[in-house]
Amino acid sequence: MAASPEPSAAARRVCVIGLDGTPASLLRRLIAAGELPALASLAAEGVGEAVAPLPPVSSVSWASATTGRSPGAHGVFGFVERQRDSYDLTFTNSTSIRVPTAWELAGRAGLRSLVVNIPGTYPARQIDGVIVTGFVSPTLERAVHPPRVLPELQALDYAVDVDLGLGHRDLGAFVDELFRAHAVRRRAFRLLLEQEEWQLAYLAFTGTDRLHHFLWAQMEDGEEPWASHFSRYYREVDAGVAEMVELLPPETEIVLLSDHGFCRLDQEIYLNRLLERDGWLTLGGAGDRLAELDAARTRAFALDPSRLYVNVAGREPQGSVPADDLDRVTEELRRWAEEQPWVERAVSREEAFSGPESGHGPDLVLITKRGFDPKGSLRSTGTEGKGALTGMHTYDDAFVVHAGRRPSAEAVPVEAVAATALSLLGVPAEQLDAAPLSPLSPRI
Numbered sequence: 001m002a003a004s005p006e007p008s009a010a011a012r013r014v015c016v017i018g019l020d021g022t023p024a025s026l027l028r029r030l031i032a033a034g035e036l037p038a039l040a041s042l043a044a045e046g047v048g049e050a051v052a053p054l055p056p057v058s059s060v061s062w063a064s065a066t067t068g069r070s071p072g073a074h075g076v077f078g079f080v081e082r083q084r085d086s087y088d089l090t091f092t093n094s095t096s097i098r099v100p101t102a103w104e105l106a107g108r109a110g111l112r113s114l115v116v117n118i119p120g121t122y123p124a125r126q127i128d129g130v131i132v133t134g135f136v137s138p139t140l141e142r143a144v145h146p147p148r149v150l151p152e153l154q155a156l157d158y159a160v161d162v163d164l165g166l167g168h169r170d171l172g173a174f175v176d177e178l179f180r181a182h183a184v185r186r187r188a189f190r191l192l193l194e195q196e197e198w199q200l201a202y203l204a205f206t207g208t209d210r211l212h213h214f215l216w217a218q219m220e221d222g223e224e225p226w227a228s229h230f231s232r233y234y235r236e237v238d239a240g241v242a243e244m245v246e247l248l249p250p251e252t253e254i255v256l257l258s259d260h261g262f263c264r265l266d267q268e269i270y271l272n273r274l275l276e277r278d279g280w281l282t283l284g285g286a287g288d289r290l291a292e293l294d295a296a297r298t299r300a301f302a303l304d305p306s307r308l309y310v311n312v313a314g315r316e317p318q319g320s321v322p323a324d325d326l327d328r329v330t331e332e333l334r335r336w337a338e339e340q341p342w343v344e345r346a347v348s349r350e351e352a353f354s355g356p357e358s359g360h361g362p363d364l365v366l367i368t369k370r371g372f373d374p375k376g377s378l379r380s381t382g383t384e385g386k387g388a389l390t391g392m393h394t395y396d397d398a399f400v401v402h403a404g405r406r407p408s409a410e411a412v413p414v415e416a417v418a419a420t421a422l423s424l425l426g427v428p429a430e431q432l433d434a435a436p437l438s439p440l441s442p443r444i
Contacts, residue, residue, distance in 0.1 A: 013252040014421045017241060018065075018204030020058060020119070021212050022258040024049050024399035030234055038242035039401075042254060048400045048407025048437075050414050052260040054352045054365040055305045056395035058135075058209065059092055059120040061259035061414055066101045066118060066202060068418035068432035072355030074099050076120065077362060078304055079136065080376075086317050088291045089303075091136055094121050098357055102418040102427075103127050106200045109427045114198040116189060117160070117206055119259075130196050132188070134206055135161040149192070158188050162207070167214045168388040174214060175229050179236065182207050186240045193247040200421060203244065205237050212262045216391025220264055253424050254403040255437070257417050261397030265389055266371035269342060271302035273383045278336065288378045296320055300333050300363075304376040305393070307362035308333060308346075315359070330363045337364060342372035355433075367395070402437045412437060 019027075028047050031040045052061040053071050055078060063069075063076040071077055075098040080089045097120070103113035107128035115121065115131040122133040124145040132153065133143040137160040144150045162181050167174040182205070189203060211233050218226035245254065272290065275281035280300040285292035290301060295318030298311045310333060312326045313319035321329050330348070337346040345367045353361045366374055373392040400412060402420065415434035422429040423436040 013199050013201070013249055014424045015201040015203065015244075015248055015252050015254050016065075016417060016421055017244065017254065017256045018062075018118070018202070018206075019208050019237065019256065019258050019399075020204055020206040021209035021260055021262050021393065022399060023261040023263075023394070023397040024258075025397055026262070027258075027399050030231075035231060035235060036238040038238045038245065039256075042241070042245070042256060042403040043401045045404065045406045046401075048402075049396075049411035050257060050398040050400040050416075051411050052393075052395045052398050052414055054347060054367075054395060055307060055362075056260040056393045057305050058206075058259055061398075062119045062121075062134075062204075063097050064433075065257060065259055065414040065417045066103075066121075067097065067099050068102065068415045068422065068429060068434060069099045070353065070355060070413075070415060070433045071361060072353035072358035073431075073433060075357035075360060077360070078307060080304060081360075082290070082303065082309075082316075084317075086291060087293055087295075087301075092120065093136075094123060094125055094133070096120075102421050103129065103131070103200055103202065105422060105427050105429055106425060109425070111199040111425060111427065112197055114192055114196050114201040114203070116192060116202070117185065117204045118202050119204070119206065122160075129198055129200075130192060132158075132192075133160065134204060137161070152191060153188060156184050156187050156191070158184055162210055164210065167210070171214065171226070171388070175226075178207050178211060178233065182233070182236055182240065186243060189240070189244055190247065193244065200425060205240060207233070208237060208258075209262075212391040213389050214391070216262060217264050218390060253421075255417055255420055256399070256401040256403070257414060258398045258400075259414060261394035262391050263370050263394050263397075265373050265392040266386075267342070267373070268385050268387065268389075269340075269368075269372055269374045270378070270380050270383055270385065271306075271308070271366075271374050271376055272378055273380065274340070275300055275302060277383060280333070280336070283378070287381075290376070290378065299329060302374070302376045303362070306366040306368065306374045307376070308337065308364040308366065310363045326363075334364055337366055342369050343367070344369050370394075400437065405437070408437065 059079045063074045113129035117134040119134040122137040123142040137143040219230040282294040282297035284294045312321045334346045346364045420436040
């Protein structure tokens with residue numbers, strides 16, 4: 001539970017700035033190399049370690065960083081979920097989050113918020129303030145509230161995300177689009193910071209995640225021109241942060257974070273094909289859609305990212321495993337998973353999640369060895385492969401910075417960011433799953 005400061009100690013404004021997927025290790029290295037002067041100034045007291053909830057994907061982690069709650073409470077376990085009455089898949093979105101966000105709690109306390117480009121917030125919900133949602137947002141029209149902001153963004157040619165398909169077809173064109181989208185994002189941040197009244201801001205640069213997915217290995221290998229593009233993009237992000245900070249009123253508390261870490265991707269693992277190969281999953285139809293699984297002959301299936309579900313009766317629409325057999329079959333599935341050479345550990349639902357939504361979570365989440373990225377996709381007929389992506393998420397090596405304050409010596413959960421923002425604003429918040437960043441002492 002987050003403690004609130006005395007009213008006289010409450011901050012006038014709190015600005016949370018996200019760099020999606022930026023590892024603490026990378027941030028420290030670029031700061032040490034003199035590449036990021038603005039971020040270096042904000043992190044003068046050190047870059048703290050943060051850990052993402054499992055599974056380490058933006059929709060899950062940002063839901064935690066914006067609510068202060070773990071997945072077992074907020075109810076988001078991935079970008080996609082099976083529908084409750086079938087094996088068809090559907091995207092999670094803002095309506096999937098079962099607990100109030102920090103800006104909703106701030107609104108109840110009479111405070112206004114500015115929320116821009118936070119993943120998982122589409123469709124835009126009415127808040128006290130302005131919200132422009134982040135990926136995945138199919139239309140800009142439903143990504144903005146209030147509607148008066150939409151024409152201003154359209155005039156900027158604002159896009160919520162870049163075309164990821166372009167990264168698979170033409171890497172040079174994709175990189176050009178990344179820089180264009182970043183420039184427009186900066187203009188949108190400036191516009192909204194200058195014209196809107198707010199006490200709480202959540203603003204995120206998400207191009208870093210896209211950059212890492214397509215250029216991580218090239219950066220590590222020094223492969224040109226991509227390694228230089230990688231460095232130049234981070235310099236542009238730093239310039240964007242500097243511009244934002246210049247626009248903030250004096251005494252604004254600034255908190256920065258990444259929602260997960262990143263590492264090199266060497267091999268994609270297609271979990272459902274492995275389950276099919278080893279007799280856990282039987283597919284019908286063309287064999288390329290989970291919705292067409294043969295439920296009576298399926299004991300387990302997988303969803304992105306790294307999630308394993310037992311096809312248990314009473315929870316799944318056509319469960320084949322009796323409910324009283326769930327523990328035994330889950331343990332058998334865990335042993336099967338941990339026999340795979342790329343698996344470091346299979347984490348049970350009870351270990352990974354707690355809260356009222358835990359029952360909707362996966363039975364197991366796989367933590368893999370570096371470089372192995374498990375997918376639920378059935379597009380490939382093989383059990384492994386390698387596409388255009390060269391970087392993958394990690395649950396560790398995320399970062400957190402509370403400007404002007406020393407970071408904790410221990411890694412903190414990303415839930416601590418929401419707890420910190422609410423505490424600084426003096427907003428009551430019950431039953432959060434993390435304490436505010438420590439110490440919340442006077443600035444150094």
